[in-house]
Amino acid sequence: MKEKNTAGRIVETTISGITYKPFSGAKKHSYKSKVTTLIDGLKKCGLRDGMCLSFHHQLRNGDFVINQTFEAARELGVKNLMMAQTAMFPVHEPVIDFIKEGTINRIEGSINGIVGDYISRNPLPYPVVLRSHGGRWAAIRTGELKVDIAVIAASASDERGNATGVIGKSAFGPISYSQEDSMKADKVLVVTDNVVEYPNKFQEIRERYVDYVAQVDKIGDAKNIMSGTTKITDDPMKLQIAYDCVDLMDAAGLIKNGMVFQSGAGGISLAAMKYLGERLEEKDIIASTATGGLTQLIVDIYKAGRVKNIYYSQVFDEYSVRFIQNDIGIPADIGHYADPTSKGRTIDGLDIVVLGATEVDTSFNVNVNTHSDGRMLHGIGGHQDTAAGSSLCIITCPVYRKTNPIVLESVTTISTPGDVIDAIVTDQGIALNPKRTDLIEKVKGNIDIVSIKDLKEIAYKQTGGPQKLEFEDKLVGCTKWFDGTILDNIWKVKGLD
């Protein structure tokens, strides 16, 4: 088909059977500053009733952005919003008010203590959907979780939206959780207290995905952005558990040159990393890679030359933030780290990971979401992802806490199924998953093994067994496996109001 275009040419517009439009004019492209206020940014993004707003959690307990955003929504009179955060902290207690007044009526994202307690007593009209970090990324990638406005906290952004968490007074480490949100959400609003000269030298989020940059006074409280969990426990029982973890890794033959290990920020996990660092020195071994969260402990192992690469998705302390400002290493966003729909993930090569639990059971199922009274108090985080990606997934916990058995016949909620759990290291001994005959064979003679049933017996004997919960026919939430299937339900406990 021949047509005259605005350049004055009569052009054939059908090329290889497809008809394109004729050229209709060229104009200069320029840019406008995207900087605005939070409330105007939300308005310009078209915020309205029923929308889904997503957030990352890397400002941790110092985060002001979630509360500020819903305050702005309240001011705009917008109702029934869905909140799709990657995690929550005590600082988000005002979310209870946003729920009470109808600003928020639905949550798909990790829940924390105070808000979790409230929802456990007062279920939302829509059950809370709990996903792992990798599972959440996949849900956004596949469209299962549709985000209308991605609200992305940044410790620095230029006026065009090139944004980072690496620099600035509220620095928290690379923005690892929000790239997929920025690519899939209809609108993207960067929120920062630090508009820097263009071009921002760090750019985990790039202007090509950003609609507006909301400038606020403060995105967070620096002292609470840094996790309180990076202090190594001084509880002798926990230290012993941590030490036993390293003995188990060693007996399993996994402490070897080129090993890849996952580092976390929990007390026992951190202690285990400390002992692992010492073991690397003693045995003169050089690990390949530390993945996961960065802490001073890991940076020091790296500086000592005992691990060649730090391949991290979160940064937990100020020391580590300062460190990566000068040596960025290999930041891995959560998709790279754990997206189960991808063609390859960082965690698939993990030799060892040490994780926690609120409960474990004799099928090696792990609960990290609910307490034994049935309240939904924690998120899944990377628990599922790293458990499935590792050769040796170690769960650490005491056999019982006060009057509560921790090792049970059956966990209250399955967060991570026993199929991918290899060992449970407790204060009363180490149980190995009987399916891991290779592992049992390998450590035989070097490590004392107890049966998980024996641990359960100890727990029940010391505590009188678990409290019996009765449930109402009302869903509080559900846990999903990272492939999107329903792993477990969390029902409302009778009498918990």
Add this chain to the structure above:
Amino acid sequence: MKEKNTAGRIVETTISGITYKPFSGAKKHSYKSKVTTLIDGLKKCGLRDGMCLSFHHQLRNGDFVINQTFEAARELGVKNLMMAQTAMFPVHEPVIDFIKEGTINRIEGSINGIVGDYISRNPLPYPVVLRSHGGRWAAIRTGELKVDIAVIAASASDERGNATGVIGKSAFGPISYSQEDSMKADKVLVVTDNVVEYPNKFQEIRERYVDYVAQVDKIGDAKNIMSGTTKITDDPMKLQIAYDCVDLMDAAGLIKNGMVFQSGAGGISLAAMKYLGERLEEKDIIASTATGGLTQLIVDIYKAGRVKNIYYSQVFDEYSVRFIQNDIGIPADIGHYADPTSKGRTIDGLDIVVLGATEVDTSFNVNVNTHSDGRMLHGIGGHQDTAAGSSLCIITCPVYRKTNPIVLESVTTISTPGDVIDAIVTDQGIALNPKRTDLIEKVKGNIDIVSIKDLKEIAYKQTGGPQKLEFEDKLVGCTKWFDGTILDNIWKVKGLD
């Protein structure tokens, strides 16, 4: 709907009105090396007749990968492939044989001299589609250009497909052209001569998008990977044109603190950058950013503190490759740089760019694709993108070359429309686009301006005017504006066989 899942739980699978599958089992994820041979990699990617294979051009005239890939396809007996490269070089002459024997029957991508000459005489059954770098990225992003197998040359990759062009004996700079290909192609095959220890410390292409890593002896010839175009011209006429460009920028008030300029690797463009660097020194000005291609000249301006940021998409010489290995700066992939479908691009803030032309006309239209004899000999590159993104787009050319007028009544092919061209700087004077009254006003009194029609008259007088071409009703190719519309057609010239 309640169902029992394989974790033994009876779960409600209908959550907020959507029914999900019940959990059906968890397994450990591990990884397998993706390393294979080129021929097996193509087989495993399911190569078959009629598929589209994409390539980047950053190995330039040293590239072995395009030829090796089609040799493998020939060996596999696969026919009628589409080639979607980002550019071609003389080294790709064997493509003519692949066309003759039916391995390749369609090209959507920049064409170079030798192959272009052949196709101009022997049109393919499908017209060649010429797009700018940004336009190509957008065509892949929107699905207009569907890639079956992205073949991505890398100077280093680990066994899982984390790949780079920054390090290794065939280093060529960050892989900037292929991220969108890797995300949109059905299959992704990294081709490297350098399988490095996991994890590769540079990762422009990440394992999550990579299916296989083909290991070959050599991906290219290092001395030809580095462009021959980074030598500054010593032709006094061209040097004068370059100098006049800088005077024009200066008169336009664009040589100022915070300026953003585009650097290229062509002879005059490079000389203009040299003079610009000197002008920055003389006037004690500090530019904000140099975008585009990196050369020693730009690195030296950066080292001298005359430009704060190097924000580059290509690296043209060995000096610059060595430099970025230690100071990566801000690499900008082509989407970030120039994707017209994005929410913001690096080039939208460009103050100045200096570009070349094979022809210009009195409507300020520019031809970079065909010669005056009608042969299609060059690609568009970033010409359209930077012209439209810049405040001042300067085209440099002589008014005539031997017996050919370069300034014409009407260009043979429109590559970039006159609407986004601001100035034409020639050996016979500077013409400004009459639509740019603001610019004309600004430079008045400081710069001598001639009319484009006068330049055309000089050209016609000295050469006797352009040769008259007659065309057959047979399309050789078309140029597209970066929004996907048909800008111009390239028809077969009568008698050119």
